[in-house]
Amino acid sequence: MTTDVDLAAAARLIAEPARAAMLDALLSGQALAAGELARAGGIRASTASGHLSQLVEGGLVEVTHSGRHRYFRLASPDVAHALEALGAISPPRPIRSLRQSRTDEAMTLARTCYDHLAGVVAVSLVDAFVAGKLLAAGGDGFTLTPAGAEALTDAGVDIAGARSSRRAFARSCLDFTERRPHLAGALGAALCAHTLAEGWFVRRAPGHRALRITDEGRRQLLKRWNIGV
Amino acid sequence: MTTDVDLAAAARLIAEPARAAMLDALLSGQALAAGELARAGGIRASTASGHLSQLVEGGLVEVTHSGRHRYFRLASPDVAHALEALGAISPPRPIRSLRQSRTDEAMTLARTCYDHLAGVVAVSLVDAFVAGKLLAAGGDGFTLTPAGAEALTDAGVDIAGARSSRRAFARSCLDFTERRPHLAGALGAALCAHTLAEGWFVRRAPGHRALRITDEGRRQLLKRWNIGV
DNA sequence: CCAACAGTTCGGTCGGCGCCGAAGCGTTGG
């Protein structure tokens, strides 16, 4: 690699099916408890405990504890990015059931990608923002225009908070299903947090990435940015 | 994952140290023969053969044969991208020798990233292109301006050929050592091919990514785009 | 304080897979 880096060490952590399933669950952006992750991986708590130690040791995951629970989350957006990139070259898994394929469809419409929105809705939002000159496509990511800052602040998104974060402000992230960019970075996270808080979207299941658009969400998307989904 | 993909399957292929070393060698963008890859992985030909079958089977690598040789290369830019992303979250390997650390330094200056240029030089080039309005930062990548098309054609880069490719024309790719974007896509590949063909850079070793800037290269970079390295 | 609960540690089992050398097959060049 670039400067000498142990590619195999990071890959090894992802290569174990149970660990991969746990990381996948963490891609929801939520912090999840050890027990929930054990369930996500289809393994016993004792086995999961060992896996989680390895993930923390390897720097992919961070842990915070609260009482008798330990909550795990991805260590950084870089980890989420690597998982997404790896997903782009992974073989599709045979669809096991009708239920499965319906979940898949839901995923393509709206989901979280670590801590920001992804799917058809997210790509449509970026398109609308760029068309309405709230966002300017620029270089490696986007730039929020003064009009955009006003409009989003008006909508209730915490722009000031996002600006004060040390993260990249408005990154572009390749949407895996749409193959077109959506909004990531601190701004993307703030937008996602706000829309979830306002109830425009709700999680289909805790610790899973798929989102359901609420009636309120549909109304707001249509009214504010003329997005019909 | 997004729609259900087998993350672990792809990771498993990268997780084996010998395979990771082979993939690393292929990140040079060159097609390499099985024997060369065996050497890169530090294993016997028979073992390498098995590994290469797995990589081809898994869709990470493609093979073409020519006489009694079989040449392998990465199957797509997506694979290179995933490897780079994984590299960003991999632990550094302890530096083994002085020689090693000198190679590392060389890498940060100029190297190939799959089929385009990376390192300080590549980032400087993009900066110069953008400053000189040959390239416009836009959306997910870049746009070549009319002035840029003229200047690069003038410099001998095959712009027409790059345009006729089905690949994304001018993507941006995050430089791992510089943490800033450099030029990828068909245009990046054409630029890389041209500068290598003209002898501005030479590979430090076959099947390795590090490039050495020649005197001619320094002269041209300085004269054409005022880049001193 | 004690029962229930979340999570970790430990010991033992077992399967998967990476490794090599030897043998075999097709290609090449003298």
Added chain:
DNA sequence: CCAACGCTTCGGCGCCGACCGAACTGTTGG
């Protein structure tokens, strides 16, 4: 046409690591 060469296939060996259940630690709530 045969020796050298590049590569693959096969068989056998050995190790790593994932798994579970049982026992233990620490926290919470009644």
